[in-house]
Amino acid sequence: MTLALKLFISVLVLIAITVPWFYTAEASPVDEGLPNWFIYSLFMTVIFSLFLFYAIGRFWDQLSGENTMDSDSDKKD
Amino acid sequence: MEKGIFILDSTGVTVVIVYLILLIIIGLAGRFARKENSMDDFYLGGRNLGIIVLLLTLYATQYSGNTLFGFSGSAYRNGFWFLLSVTFMMAVIAGYLLYAPRLYYLSRHKRYLTTSDFIQDRYNFRPLSILVSLIGIVALCNFILSNLKAIGLFVESGSANISMAQGVITFAFIVVLYETLGGMRSVAWTDVLQGLVLFVGCLLIFGVIIFQLDGLHVLSVNLREVRPEFWNPPTIDQKMSWLSSILIVGFGISLYPQAIQRIYAAKSKSVLKRSLQVMVFLPFVTTLFMLTVGWVGAAKIPGLGKEASDTITVQMLNYIITEVPQMQVLLIVFVAAVFAAIMSTVDSSLLSISSSITKDIYAPLRPNSSQAELTLFGKLISWLLMAAMTVLALITQDTIWRLIEIKLELLIQIAPAIFLGIHTKRLCAGPVFAGLIVGTAITLFYVIAIKLGADIPDRPFGIHAGLWGLIVNLVIIGMGSLLKK
Numbered sequence: 001m002t003l004a005l006k007l008f009i010s011v012l013v014l015i016a017i018t019v020p021w022f023y024t025a026e027a028s029p030v031d032e033g034l035p036n037w038f039i040y041s042l043f044m045t046v047i048f049s050l051f052l053f054y055a056i057g058r059f060w061d062q063l064s065g066e067n068t069m070d071s072d073s074d075k076k077d
Numbered sequence: 078m079e080k081g082i083f084i085l086d087s088t089g090v091t092v093v094i095v096y097l098i099l100l101i102i103i104g105l106a107g108r109f110a111r112k113e114n115s116m117d118d119f120y121l122g123g124r125n126l127g128i129i130v131l132l133l134t135l136y137a138t139q140y141s142g143n144t145l146f147g148f149s150g151s152a153y154r155n156g157f158w159f160l161l162s163v164t165f166m167m168a169v170i171a172g173y174l175l176y177a178p179r180l181y182y183l184s185r186h187k188r189y190l191t192t193s194d195f196i197q198d199r200y201n202f203r204p205l206s207i208l209v210s211l212i213g214i215v216a217l218c219n220f221i222l223s224n225l226k227a228i229g230l231f232v233e234s235g236s237a238n239i240s241m242a243q244g245v246i247t248f249a250f251i252v253v254l255y256e257t258l259g260g261m262r263s264v265a266w267t268d269v270l271q272g273l274v275l276f277v278g279c280l281l282i283f284g285v286i287i288f289q290l291d292g293l294h295v296l297s298v299n300l301r302e303v304r305p306e307f308w309n310p311p312t313i314d315q316k317m318s319w320l321s322s323i324l325i326v327g328f329g330i331s332l333y334p335q336a337i338q339r340i341y342a343a344k345s346k347s348v349l350k351r352s353l354q355v356m357v358f359l360p361f362v363t364t365l366f367m368l369t370v371g372w373v374g375a376a377k378i379p380g381l382g383k384e385a386s387d388t389i390t391v392q393m394l395n396y397i398i399t400e401v402p403q404m405q406v407l408l409i410v411f412v413a414a415v416f417a418a419i420m421s422t423v424d425s426s427l428l429s430i431s432s433s434i435t436k437d438i439y440a441p442l443r444p445n446s447s448q449a450e451l452t453l454f455g456k457l458i459s460w461l462l463m464a465a466m467t468v469l470a471l472i473t474q475d476t477i478w479r480l481i482e483i484k485l486e487l488l489i490q491i492a493p494a495i496f497l498g499i500h501t502k503r504l505c506a507g508p509v510f511a512g513l514i515v516g517t518a519i520t521l522f523y524v525i526a527i528k529l530g531a532d533i534p535d536r537p538f539g540i541h542a543g544l545w546g547l548i549v550n551l552v553i554i555g556m557g558s559l560l561k562k
Contacts (some may be wrong), residue, residue: 003498004175011171018164019319023310033297037310038157040444045164045360052170052357060350063178 003062007055014051016042085236085412092409093416096274097251100420107259115448119260119455120190120432121342126265131343132352133272134265134425138335139169139356140275140363141220141422142227143417148364150387152371155359156307159368161319166360168327171401173353176331177340179499181349184341191429192337192495193437199498202506203441208513209491210437213334218466219484220333224426225249225470227387228419234388235395235412245470248420253463256424257456261342264424271417276363278414282394283366285408289401292373300376307375317539325541328492329485335429390415430462431455486524486543490516492548493554508557516550 023037085093112118126134152159180195189195192213197206225245232244255263286292301308309321330336343349367390374389377396381389398405435455440446446454492508523542527531537545 002500008175008496010173011168015168015171015323016320018323019161020310021316025272025309035157035308035310038160040161042163045160045167048164048171049167049361052167052174053354056170056174056350056357059174060178060346063174064182064346065179066182068258068558075540 003059006062007059009053010055014044014048018048085232085239088405089156089235089409089412090239092413093448096413096416097386099270100251100267101255103259103270104255104263106241106256107255107263107266109259110262111259113448114452115433116190116436116451116455117188118262120428120436121338122261122265124185124342125344126339126343128348130265130269131339131348134136134268134421135336135339135352135356136359136363137268137272137275137417138240138333138339138420138422138425139166139330140359142224142231142419143422144363144367145390145418146227146387147223148232149367149371149374149390149393152368153375153386153389154383157372158307158311158315159371160365161322162326162368163360163364165323166330166364167357167362168323169330170353170357171374172328172331173336175338176499177349177353178346180337180495181343181346182509183499189341190338191433191436192332192491193433195337196494196498200494200504200506200509202510205494205506205510205513207437208517209494209498210380210433212487212491212513212517214430214433216484216488217334217430219424219487220542221423221430221463221466222470222473222485224419225466226473228416229470231391231415231419234391239381242471245467248416249423249463249467252420252424253427253459256427257459260452261338261428264421264428265342267424268421271421274410274417275414275421278411279363279366279418281408281414282390282397282411283369285397285401285404286369286373286393289404290373290377290397292369295373295376296369296496300372303376305378307372314539318536318541321536321540321544322369325485325489325543326408329489329543332488332491332495333429334433335425338429339430340423344508366420373544427459427463431459434458486520486541486546487517489543489547490520493551497554501540504554504558505561508561511557512553514551516546518546519549520546 018041020037020041023040112123117123148159151162170464180189183195183198187194187198189198191210193206193210196209197203200206225248227250229241229245232239233241248512250559259266340349342350370390370393374393374396378389378392382390392410394408398408435451435458435536439454440451443450490513493512497504498509520543523533523545527535536542
C-alpha cells in the first residue's frame with residue numbers, strides 16, 4: 001500500500017469519526033450547556049487538525065516523489 | 078427585513094471608499110512590479126510568492142463572502158449541526174496534502190499555469206483537459222455569482238439608500254480594475270490586506286458577541302428556549318449528509334483552479350508547506366467564529382425566513398450597535414472584512430477563469446500568439462466576464478449556500494483525474510474522460526431536475542448528487558482501467 005493511499009484512508013477515517021454517529025436522541029439527554037454530540041465532534045475536529053499539521057510536516061517530501069519518481073514517466077497515453 | 082441602525086452610514090461608506098482606493102493603489106503597485114509581459118508573470122506573479130503573501134492569499138481566497146454570510150445563515154437555520162463546516166474547511170487542507178506535494182514539484186519542472194496543464198501533461202488527451210477546464214470555469218462563474226450576490230445583499234441590508242445593483246456594479250468594477258492592472262501580483266498583494274482585515278474582523282465580531290453580549294450564556298441558555306431542536310443529535314439522514322458535505326466541500330474546495338494556481342505560485346516547497354500547516358487551524362478562528370454569529374443570532378433575532386437568514390451577520394451587527402453603541406467604530410472593521418472576503422475571492426476566481434480561457438482554450442487555437450497578445454486577451458475576458466456575472470447576480474434567486482454546493486458538486490468530479498492521476502501511473506485517459514462525463518452528467522441532471530421541480534429527494538440517502546456522480550465516475554474509471562489491462 002502506498003503512502004498516499006495510507007494517508008487517504010487515514011484522512012477518510014478521521015473525517016468519518018468527526019460525525020457523531022453514536023449519539024441519538026435517546027442516548028443524549030439535554031443537559032446543561034452545549035450538546036454532548038457537539039462537544040464530541042468539535043474535539044474530533046481538533047484531533048483531525050493535529051493529524052494534518054503533523055502529516056504535512058512529516059510526509060511532504062515523500063509524497064512529492066522527488067527522489068523516487070521520474071516526472072517524465074508520468075505520461076501514460 | 079427590519080432596518081434599524083445602518084452599518085453603512087456616512088462613516089461606514091467613507092471607510093469603504095478609502096479601502097477601495099487602497100486596493101487600486103496596491104493594484105497599481107502590482108502593475109509596476111511586473112518583470113515581464115508574460116502569462117507566467119501575470120497569472121502566477123513570477124512564481125515567487127513568499128510565506129506571508131502566500132498564506133494570506135490562500136486564506137483570503139478560501140474564506141469568502143460565503144463564510145461570512147452563507148455559513149452564519151446556515152448556522153442560523155440548521156443549528157449546531159452546521160459545525161460540519163469547520164471540519165470541511167479543514168478537509169480542504171487534507172485535499173492539498175494528498176496532491177499538492179507532487180503537483181508543486183511537477184509544476185516547477187514543467188511550468189504549469191492552469192489545472193488543465195497538468196491534465197494535458199499527465200494524460201496527453203486534449204478533450205479531457207478542455208473538459209476539466211470548462212468544469213472549472215463553470216464552477217468559478219458560480220463562485221463569482223454567489224459572492225457578488227453576497228456583496229449586494231450586504232450593501233442593501235446594511236445601508237439606507239444604496240441598492241443591491243449599485244453595490245454589485247461598484248465592487249465588480251473595482252475588482253476587475255485592479256485584477257487587470259497587475260494580475261496575480263496585484264491580487265495576491267491585495268489579498269494580504271484583505272486577509273488581515275478578514276481575520277481581524279472575525280476576531281472582532283466573535284469577541285464582541287462573547288464578551289459584550291455574553292455569548293456563551295446566550296448559546297447554552299437562551300438559544301435552548303428559542304430553538305430547543307438545535308440540541309437534538311442529528312438524525313441518520315443528517316449524519317449521512319454531514320459526511321457527504323465534508324467530502325464534497327472539503328475535497329471540492331481543494332480543487333479550486335485558483336487554489337491550484339497558488340500552489341504553482343509558491344516561491345519554494347517550504348513556503349507552501351508552512352502556509353498549509355497554518356491554514357489547518359484557521360477554521361477554528363474563522364468558520365467557527367462565524368457559526369457562533371449565526372447561533373447567537375438565532376437566539377437574539379428569531380423567526381427569519383430562508384432568504385433573510387442569509388443576512389443574519391448584518392442583522393447581528395445592527396443588533397450589537399443598538400445594544401452596545403460604543404462598538405460602532407470597531408464594527409467598521411467588520412464592514413471592511415466583508416468587502417475583503419468577497420473581493421479577494423472574486424478577484425482570484427476571475428483571474429483563474431481568465432487564465433483558463435486564454436491558456437487552455439484560446440492559445441491552442443492561436444499557437445503563434447505572443448505572450449503579450451495572450452495576456453491582453455485574458456484581460457479582455459476578465460472585463461466581459463465580470464459584466465455578465467454582474468447582470469446574473471442581480472437576477473439569480475438561489476440562496477448563497479445552494480450556489481456554493483452546486484459549484485462543488487461539479488468540481489469534485491475532477492478529483493479522480495487529479496488525485497489518482499498524480500499518484501498512479503496506470504490510469505489511462507479514456508476511462509478518466511468517460512468517468513468525468515458520466516459523473517458530471519449525473520450531477521447536472523439531478524441539479525436541473527430539482528431546479529425544474531421534479532419530485533425527487535434533494536439528497537438521496539442524505540448524500541449529495543455530486544457524490545453519487547463521483548461514485549459512478551470512480552466505478553467507470555476502475556472498470557475501464559481493468560478492461561484496458
